[in-house]
Amino acid sequence: MTDINLNAEAVSAGANLSYWQLVRRRFMRNKYGMVGLIGCLFIIITAVFSGFIAPYGPETKDRTAIYSPPQTIRFFAPEGGLTRPYVMGFTEEMDMNTFEITFVPDETQVHPLALFVKGDPWTFLGMTFETRLIGTTDGSFVHFLGTDSLGRDVLSRMILGTRITLLMGFLVMVAACFIGTIVGVASGYFGGRFDMIVQRIVEFVKSFPDLPLYLALVAILPRRAEPMSIFIMFAAILVLLRWADLSRELRGKVISIRSMEYVRSAVAVGASDNRIIARHIVPNTSSHIIVWATYQLPEVILLESFLSFLGVGVQAPMVSWGSMLNQVRDFQSFAAAPWLMAPVGMIVISVLAFNAFGDGLRDAMDPYSND
Amino acid sequence: MTDPLLKIENVVVDFKTVTGTVNAVRGVSYEVARGKTLAVVGESGSGKSVTARAIMSMLAENARVSQDSKIWFDGEDISSFSELQMQKIRGNRISMIFQEPLTSLNPIYTVGDQVAEIIQIHRPMPKKDAQAEVLRLFKEVQLPDPEARLGQYPHEMSGGQRQRVMIAMALANKPDLLIADEPTTALDVTVQAEILTLLKDLQKSHNMAVILITHDLTVVEKTSDDVVVMRYGEVVERGATRDVFSNPQHPYTKHLLASEPKGRPGPLDPNAPVLMEAKDMRVAFTLAYGGIFSRKKTDLVAVNNLDVTLRKGETLGIVGESGSGKTTLGMSMIRLQDANGGKILFDGKDISTLSRKELRPMRTRMQVVFQDPFSSLNPRMIIRQIIEEGLIVNGIGENAAEREEMVAKALEDVQMPRDAMQRFPHEFSGGQRQRLAIARAIVLKPEFILLDEPTSALDLSIQAQIIDLLRDLREKHDLTYMFISHDLKVVKALCHNVIVMQHGNVVEAGPTAQVLETPQTEYTQRLVNAAFNVTAA
Numbered sequence: 001m002t003d004i005n006l007n008a009e010a011v012s013a014g015a016n017l018s019y020w021q022l023v024r025r026r027f028m029r030n031k032y033g034m035v036g037l038i039g040c041l042f043i044i045i046t047a048v049f050s051g052f053i054a055p056y057g058p059e060t061k062d063r064t065a066i067y068s069p070p071q072t073i074r075f076f077a078p079e080g081g082l083t084r085p086y087v088m089g090f091t092e093e094m095d096m097n098t099f100e101i102t103f104v105p106d107e108t109q110v111h112p113l114a115l116f117v118k119g120d121p122w123t124f125l126g127m128t129f130e131t132r133l134i135g136t137t138d139g140s141f142v143h144f145l146g147t148d149s150l151g152r153d154v155l156s157r158m159i160l161g162t163r164i165t166l167l168m169g170f171l172v173m174v175a176a177c178f179i180g181t182i183v184g185v186a187s188g189y190f191g192g193r194f195d196m197i198v199q200r201i202v203e204f205v206k207s208f209p210d211l212p213l214y215l216a217l218v219a220i221l222p223r224r225a226e227p228m229s230i231f232i233m234f235a236a237i238l239v240l241l242r243w244a245d246l247s248r249e250l251r252g253k254v255i256s257i258r259s260m261e262y263v264r265s266a267v268a269v270g271a272s273d274n275r276i277i278a279r280h281i282v283p284n285t286s287s288h289i290i291v292w293a294t295y296q297l298p299e300v301i302l303l304e305s306f307l308s309f310l311g312v313g314v315q316a317p318m319v320s321w322g323s324m325l326n327q328v329r330d331f332q333s334f335a336a337a338p339w340l341m342a343p344v345g346m347i348v349i350s351v352l353a354f355n356a357f358g359d360g361l362r363d364a365m366d367p368y369s370n371d
Numbered sequence: 372m373t374d375p376l377l378k379i380e381n382v383v384v385d386f387k388t389v390t391g392t393v394n395a396v397r398g399v400s401y402e403v404a405r406g407k408t409l410a411v412v413g414e415s416g417s418g419k420s421v422t423a424r425a426i427m428s429m430l431a432e433n434a435r436v437s438q439d440s441k442i443w444f445d446g447e448d449i450s451s452f453s454e455l456q457m458q459k460i461r462g463n464r465i466s467m468i469f470q471e472p473l474t475s476l477n478p479i480y481t482v483g484d485q486v487a488e489i490i491q492i493h494r495p496m497p498k499k500d501a502q503a504e505v506l507r508l509f510k511e512v513q514l515p516d517p518e519a520r521l522g523q524y525p526h527e528m529s530g531g532q533r534q535r536v537m538i539a540m541a542l543a544n545k546p547d548l549l550i551a552d553e554p555t556t557a558l559d560v561t562v563q564a565e566i567l568t569l570l571k572d573l574q575k576s577h578n579m580a581v582i583l584i585t586h587d588l589t590v591v592e593k594t595s596d597d598v599v600v601m602r603y604g605e606v607v608e609r610g611a612t613r614d615v616f617s618n619p620q621h622p623y624t625k626h627l628l629a630s631e632p633k634g635r636p637g638p639l640d641p642n643a644p645v646l647m648e649a650k651d652m653r654v655a656f657t658l659a660y661g662g663i664f665s666r667k668k669t670d671l672v673a674v675n676n677l678d679v680t681l682r683k684g685e686t687l688g689i690v691g692e693s694g695s696g697k698t699t700l701g702m703s704m705i706r707l708q709d710a711n712g713g714k715i716l717f718d719g720k721d722i723s724t725l726s727r728k729e730l731r732p733m734r735t736r737m738q739v740v741f742q743d744p745f746s747s748l749n750p751r752m753i754i755r756q757i758i759e760e761g762l763i764v765n766g767i768g769e770n771a772a773e774r775e776e777m778v779a780k781a782l783e784d785v786q787m788p789r790d791a792m793q794r795f796p797h798e799f800s801g802g803q804r805q806r807l808a809i810a811r812a813i814v815l816k817p818e819f820i821l822l823d824e825p826t827s828a829l830d831l832s833i834q835a836q837i838i839d840l841l842r843d844l845r846e847k848h849d850l851t852y853m854f855i856s857h858d859l860k861v862v863k864a865l866c867h868n869v870i871v872m873q874h875g876n877v878v879e880a881g882p883t884a885q886v887l888e889t890p891q892t893e894y895t896q897r898l899v900n901a902a903f904n905v906t907a908a
Contacts, residue, residue, distance in 0.1 A: 019750065019751060019795065019797075022389060022390075025389040025390070026389050029389065260746050260747075261741040261742075261743060261746045261747035262746065262747050262748055262749040262757075264707060264739075264741070265739065265741065265747055265808070265811065266760060267707060268705070268707060268734065268738060268739045269734055269735075269738070269760060269761030269764060269765070269811070269815065270730070270731040270734035270735070270761070270764050270765055271760065271764045272764070275764060279749075279752070279760070280749050283749075283751040283752075284749070284750070284751055286751075
């Protein structure tokens with residue numbers, strides 16, 4: 001029994017922390033990763049409660065304000081002195097030489113702002129609410145990020161667009177992960193001819209030129225279908241070309257895990273293939289899958305925005321960041337209403353946040369990290 | 372007494388980790404003079420390698436060396452040197468040899484270029500002169516065919532040859548101090564002796580100081596002048612090797628010295644029935660080589676038509692150098708490896724033709740314990756799940772509570788506490804993990820266990836405990852073992868009969884005492900020499 005006494009001390013250093021507890025501690029120490037996590041949470045909360053946070057609905061039109069520029073929140077009364085936050089309405093003026101319409105803040109139209117005001121109804125989980133996060137007390141319109149060609153509030157559409165963009169991201173990510181994991185694990189574990197055939201299919205899928213194929217595939221989607229079914233089909237097309245990477249990476253990892261001694265001892269006690277895959281192989285690839293997924297999300301967001309910007313992605317009346325940018329695809333509208341570019345900010349923030357989160361996770365899960 | 376070449380005082384190294392600060396080295400001092408060998412002994416985790424890396428200032432990024440640590444090298448305090456100053460010293464005046472010769476050489480450069488690079492960094496000279504210097508070094512380290520080796524890549528050489536290249540590299544700039552970190556642990560026993568002899572000779576001819584880090588006490592006794600025994604980052608005993616070995620003071624040193632595998636296997640009933648029999652076993656691997664249009668195939672015969680018989684209660688040792696086919700033979704006998712021919716009878720039943728599904732009922736009766744305790748336990752499962760798995764897949768035990776009781780009993784058998792059940796494998800040391808791996812095998816109440824080098828990845832003092840445990844378990848549960856090893860000391864302590872293998876063939880077989888005391892072949896003699904008298908080679 002001497003060995004237990006001799007070893008007890010040496011072991012105590014790393015005692016009683018499971019793998020995931022260790023990962024969490026390492027992650028919490030990484031500032032960049034934590035900022036990313038907070039950014040991700042912020043975006044996800046925005047998507048879930050978009051009805052509450054957005055001042056108006058996606059199709060609410062303010063006919064008096066077409067291409068109205070952003071209104072600034074003011075804290076100082078025109079006559080001086082601190083006051084409750086308010087915005088000013090605009091009066092339109094036309095330059096008689098260039099016929100350019102300019103919007104000038106009008107000191108006579110003062111609309112005080114308030115939190116939790118009554119606004120357009122919105123639904124969440126089948127329940128209908130009327131309270132919105134922010135609005136004017138007198139019921140007049142306020143556009144913090146201006147309006148578009150139909151007088152729709154850019155801020156509201158951007159917040160509501162988070163939902164579709166993220167939904168697309170998650171849908172594609174989850175489906176691609178699912179297919180990629182099944183194909184990759186099966187291919188690596190069973191090996192032989194099956195592996196040979198699967199890997200040739202993966203190579204075939206990967207050898208497609210991405211962009212022309214997306215455009216071609218999107219072009220054959222029925223135009224007159226429901227926006228929702230187009231959305232699903234669009235997601236399916238993205239998945240079709242995304243699973244291949246993961247399946248190839250996992251195959252390599254599974255081949256190395258398959259020859260580990262704990263897998264061979266599972267064979268020695270008589271475990272079936274299904275059990276070995278579910279209990280030994282997949283849990284030991286999970287960190288790889290999770291990290292891959294967090295990197296995949298921003299990629300899908302970018303791709304979706306890009307295709308929607310070209311007008312072949314998400315279709316109206318659905319709103320996504322990309323389809324909003326579609327409105328500024330010509331130079332005149334960009335010059336006249338630069339605030340329509342606001343979704344770019346959201347895309348950049350979300351891509352950075354998810355990438356930072358993914359980096360942090362990867363460092364935290366790195367099996368070779370010794371600190 | 373000459374001035375020491377290297378003197379370290381009160382070296383403290385901490386590692387900052389997520390789980391807190393680990394004090395790896397807590398105030399270690401030692402010194403070594405020119406022409407002397409200092410052995411640093413201790414189990415893994417005792418801080419002996421970390422101290423050596425601190426001397427070279429080659430620690431990991433999360434390591435902190437305390438301000439009070441002083442490292443005097445040839446009269447200068449090198450602990451305060453900048454990275455640039457250290458670069459001039461590393462590989463030039465202080466060299467290091469690492470444990471694993473395969474990973475410490477760069478696979479994409481020829482060994483000649485790698486050694487020449489070291490020379491040219493510290494002593495600028497034309498490439499031609501450097502090559503000539505390398506050739507001289509290769510001759511000095513007794514590399515066979517030194518001219519031909521210059522253009523070879525590391526993978527074209529054997530482990531022993533690679534370690535000779537590493538030594539040549541370390542000697543390239545005539546260092547004053549050579550740090551050898553477990554230089555022979557990864558090598559075959561027979562090669563081990565040759566490398567140690569070489570190191571000893573070179574030390575004499577260069578008048579170097581050598582710090583030899585090792586856990587192998589036989590090596591220490593035969594090669595070092597002074598010894599420092601480390602445990603938990605502290606020096607527990609120091610002195611001249613002869614004195615320490617003849618009269619150890621600290622209980623830990625006594626424990627280490629007493630941990631050579633001892634004892635003999637219990638008696639074997641001469642009338643015991645045959646449990647397992649392999650007839651005419653043949654395993655061959657097909658190697659494909661050549662271009663696409665000139666594909667050639669060759670068969671590498673790992674096991675060449677062998678017959679093995681195990682009687683009930685017997686422990687059969689299979690020994691040989693790496694690559695001799697001993698593991699392949701064992702694995703194919705329990706059908707974890709496909710054989711190309713032969714018949715395996717287990718308890719009178721032919722199992723060589725059964726499918727994996729048909730084998731399943733037999734699996735509980737024959738089990739296996741692997742060499743590496745770090746990869747043989749799934750890191751994502753707790754111990755209870757790991758040991759319980761065999762019970763679940765074989766439908767043993769009515770319910771969870773009953774299975775838990777069986778797991779607890781198996782843990783008790785291997786002398787592990789019951790609360791180990793709820794913990795993860797990484798919380799245990801190598802020796803404890805090997806106990807858990809044994810528990811996983813015996814929980815199924817097998818009759819036969821294949822032990823594939825179960826002790827070779829462990830520290831010496833723990834090896835002996837595992838051997839004792841295996842011997843106790845054999846008597847308690849009436850087990851039959853097939854014990855694969857390259858270490859004859861262990862085989863001597865555990866096995867009734869032994870088979871010596873080389874290149875897939877049996878060289879010698881018979882009762883252990885007879886084979887070890889009167890070896891008939893030159894190969895067996897070499898193995899025996901390497902195990903029992905290190906410097907004899």
